[in-house]
Amino acid sequence: MATIVQRPQLSLLERSYFPAILGGLWITIKHFIKTLFGQTKVTMQYPEQKWDSALPEWYRGAPTLVKDEHDRERCVACQLCEFICPPRAITIKPAEFPSNGPWAKVEKYPEKFDIDMIRCIYCGLCEEVCPEQAIFLRKDYSITGLTRAEMVHDKEKLYELGGVRHGLVNKWNEKK
Amino acid sequence: MSLMPSLDLFLQPEIFLVWTSALKTFVILGVVLTMVAYSVWAERKVSAFIQDRIGPNRVGWAGLIQPVADGVKLLLKENFVPGGVNKFFFSIAPSLAMIPSILVLAVLPFGSSLFGVPMVIANLDIGVLWVFAVSSLGVYGIVLAGWASNSKYPFLGGIRSSSQMISYELSLGLSVVPVFMITGTLNLGEIVQYQVDNGWMVFPAWFQTGAGLRDMTTESGSMFGLDLGKTLLWIPMMISFVVFIIAMFAETNRIPFDLPEAEQELVGGYHTEYSSMRFALFFLGEYAAMIAGSGVIVTLFLGGWSLPFVPDGSQGWFWGLVNIGTFFAKIAAIIFFFLWVRWTLPRFRFDQLMKLGWYVFFEVALINIFLTAGILAYLQS
Amino acid sequence: MLTILFWAFSVLMLAAAIAVVVFRNPVNSAMSLVLSFLALAALFITLDAFFIGIIQVLVYAGAVMVLFLFIIMLLDLKAETRRRLNIAALAGGLAVLGGFAVLITQIIKSLPSSTDHFPTLARTGYSDGYEIGMTLFTDFNLPFQIIGVLLLVSTVGVVTLSRRSLR
Numbered sequence: 237m238a239t240i241v242q243r244p245q246l247s248l249l250e251r252s253y254f255p256a257i258l259g260g261l262w263i264t265i266k267h268f269i270k271t272l273f274g275q276t277k278v279t280m281q282y283p284e285q286k287w288d289s290a291l292p293e294w295y296r297g298a299p300t301l302v303k304d305e306h307d308r309e310r311c312v313a314c315q316l317c318e319f320i321c322p323p324r325a326i327t328i329k330p331a332e333f334p335s336n337g338p339w340a341k342v343e344k345y346p347e348k349f350d351i352d353m354i355r356c357i358y359c360g361l362c363e364e365v366c367p368e369q370a371i372f373l374r375k376d377y378s379i380t381g382l383t384r385a386e387m388v389h390d391k392e393k394l395y396e397l398g399g400v401r402h403g404l405v406n407k408w409n410e411k412k
Numbered sequence: 413m414s415l416m417p418s419l420d421l422f423l424q425p426e427i428f429l430v431w432t433s434a435l436k437t438f439v440i441l442g443v444v445l446t447m448v449a450y451s452v453w454a455e456r457k458v459s460a461f462i463q464d465r466i467g468p469n470r471v472g473w474a475g476l477i478q479p480v481a482d483g484v485k486l487l488l489k490e491n492f493v494p495g496g497v498n499k500f501f502f503s504i505a506p507s508l509a510m511i512p513s514i515l516v517l518a519v520l521p522f523g524s525s526l527f528g529v530p531m532v533i534a535n536l537d538i539g540v541l542w543v544f545a546v547s548s549l550g551v552y553g554i555v556l557a558g559w560a561s562n563s564k565y566p567f568l569g570g571i572r573s574s575s576q577m578i579s580y581e582l583s584l585g586l587s588v589v590p591v592f593m594i595t596g597t598l599n600l601g602e603i604v605q606y607q608v609d610n611g612w613m614v615f616p617a618w619f620q621t622g623a624g625l626r627d628m629t630t631e632s633g634s635m636f637g638l639d640l641g642k643t644l645l646w647i648p649m650m651i652s653f654v655v656f657i658i659a660m661f662a663e664t665n666r667i668p669f670d671l672p673e674a675e676q677e678l679v680g681g682y683h684t685e686y687s688s689m690r691f692a693l694f695f696l697g698e699y700a701a702m703i704a705g706s707g708v709i710v711t712l713f714l715g716g717w718s719l720p721f722v723p724d725g726s727q728g729w730f731w732g733l734v735n736i737g738t739f740f741a742k743i744a745a746i747i748f749f750f751l752w753v754r755w756t757l758p759r760f761r762f763d764q765l766m767k768l769g770w771y772v773f774f775e776v777a778l779i780n781i782f783l784t785a786g787i788l789a790y791l792q793s
Numbered sequence: 794m795l796t797i798l799f800w801a802f803s804v805l806m807l808a809a810a811i812a813v814v815v816f817r818n819p820v821n822s823a824m825s826l827v828l829s830f831l832a833l834a835a836l837f838i839t840l841d842a843f844f845i846g847i848i849q850v851l852v853y854a855g856a857v858m859v860l861f862l863f864i865i866m867l868l869d870l871k872a873e874t875r876r877r878l879n880i881a882a883l884a885g886g887l888a889v890l891g892g893f894a895v896l897i898t899q900i901i902k903s904l905p906s907s908t909d910h911f912p913t914l915a916r917t918g919y920s921d922g923y924e925i926g927m928t929l930f931t932d933f934n935l936p937f938q939i940i941g942v943l944l945l946v947s948t949v950g951v952v953t954l955s956r957r958s959l960r
Contacts, residue, residue: 498820501820501824537920538843538844538847538920538921538922542847545848545850545851545854545855546850548851548856549850552824552827555859555862555863555866558866559820559862571863574862577859578856578860578863598922
């Protein structure tokens with residue numbers, strides 16, 4: 237069934253556009269003056285003002301490697317993260333501990349651990365898959381660089397970002 | 413001793429005219445081109461404030477060096493010429509769009525006088541006609557740009573622009589006829605002088621005593637007051653002012669009449685194919701046209717360089733400078749109005765635009781002429 | 794100074810006028826015609842006829858030619874650019890032109906004003922817009938009104954003819 241929409245009956249004054257135009261001008265000038273005198277809440281000025289303090293605990297920023305409270309690296313170079321990484325951003329070159337050394341039980345450590353931050357999609361799968369709780373996503377979100385090489389985080393950089401993380405990690409425990 | 417003959421040479425009437433005119437031209441060009449650059453800044457800032465944003469604030473304090481950065485960017489870009497264009501017209505079209513708006517400035521009285529030199533570059537007796545003649549040439553730049561680009565969207569923009577400009581030039585020209593009927597002159601300087609004596613065209617609430625018909629007191633100086641004639645003439649003046657300012661919006665391709673470059677429909681309109689400095693000439697030419705148009709509005713309706721109770725340049729160089737400052741301040745106010753309207757109103761549809769021009773403003777301007785004639789005849793009887 | 798300007802603008806005007814005929818691209822021709830009008834306006838202005846000069850720009854260059862250009866662009870006349878030069882037509886045209894030039898020179902020479910100097914224009918102190926207005930509305934008021942009516946009639950005629958349906 238056809239619905240007949242009643243067109244509004246405009247008066248001559250309304251059809252002259254002037255009341256609507258003046259009303260619009262009034263609204264815009266109100267906004268102009270309010271912003272001019274700083275009464276309007278405006279966007280955060282990003283590089284100067286950051287929202288770091290508002291970041292939640294579970295924020296997924298750049299992946300980093302962490303050390304334990306004895307300043308020993310937690311990563312055992314199992315390469316699970318390398319395999320699960322969807323964009324294949326992680327490259328690990330494992331190395332073996334000497335069999336007569338104090339850490340022979342651990343067997344492996346990463347000789348090289350690179351995360352290509354151009355590829356990384358911040359999915360957090362590496363953190364989830366890590367059996368040794370060695371890789372964590374931190375709150376750094378502004379990863380920049382001028383070259384591609386600069387955007388690849390090597391082991392040193394990853395530990396620098398990651399820092400130390402306390403907590404039970406079984407693999408270093410001799411008694412276990 | 414050796415300096416004196418050269419000074420005398422500079423003060424000979426012809427030589428004096430030449431170098432003062434050259435000086436005025438350079439100063440005005442400098443001031444206006446700076447205003448053009450900063451009206452781009454103002455546009456961005458005003459639009460930001462109206463939309464609850466901050467706008468450019470990185471280059472310099474409050475983004476004040478932004479125009480320089482924009483200019484450098486545009487200069488350093490590749491000046492690309494697409495294949496299949498008519499190279500000659502493609503190249504001269506941007507200049508043709510810019511030149512007329514600058515030529516208009518030649519006849520605008522931008523101040524009273526400074527050290528006895530009248531502050532107008534060319535004091536033509538038919539200054540207003542010069543303004544219309546030159547600004548009517550501005551359409552060539554746009555039409556040729558649209559045609560020479562050999563592309564659909566620029567072509568549509570050019571066609572729209574020419575039909576729009578032809579339509580609105582009529583109302584533009586007819587709406588100022590009442591001003592000439594009242595002042596009895598086409599000379600812009602004399603029109604301003606009339607407004608100094610009798611109050612601004614849109615706000616005739618004061619007058620200079622001892623001038624013309626309305627000599628009501630014997631005291632000298634500016635006075636507030638209205639008489640019957642001024643009150644009656646105020647009505648056609650307001651109609652003229654409104655029609656003129658709307659037609660000026662159409663002439664300068666500003667929203668709500670910016671159909672030649674309607675981004676949503678025509679990509680960029682007539683300058684779609686342009687880049688680098690050629691694009692900048694179109695872009696800045698639009699602002700130059702806006703400033704020239706504002707100058708005409710100020711001169712014809714808002715009293716030019718005059719402020720009530722402020723003497724003119726014959727009272728000393730300080731007042732001469734104040735007058736010049738007043739003129740440019742008024743232009744800045746009108747430009748703010750242009751920007752304010754742009755960020756308030758939506759765009760007209762093309763048929764609405766044509767209908768408005770031909771069915772409404774043309775008739776209103778025409779009737780206004782008869783109304784003014786009637787009032788003048790009544791006042792003189 | 795004025796003589797130099799006169800020659801400069803005359804040459805420019807004539808060159809542009811020839812270019813109107815010579816160019817094969819209609820847009821080039823139209824723009825040459827605009828240039829010719831502008832040079833003509835400059836010639837008027839060197840004669841102190843500001844009003845006529847400016848009106849020349851306003852009406853012809855600013856309005857009429859814009860419409861011409863508008864139409865030319867809409868029609869997109871490609872055929873015109875492809876047309877070959879017709880030698881016979883060119884020769885005939887040049888012959889007619891030469892005859893016409895000789896005729897005009899003879900007529901101008903026979904006029905008394907060809908030997909006399911023109912009187913300098915009387916300066917009345919009014920602007921030439923005022924002078925033209927006074928002449929038109931006093932001495933030639935009736936012809937002026939008749940021309941106005943004629944223009945009105947032709948306008949109405951154009952509107953009638955260009956209506957879509959002539960039932």
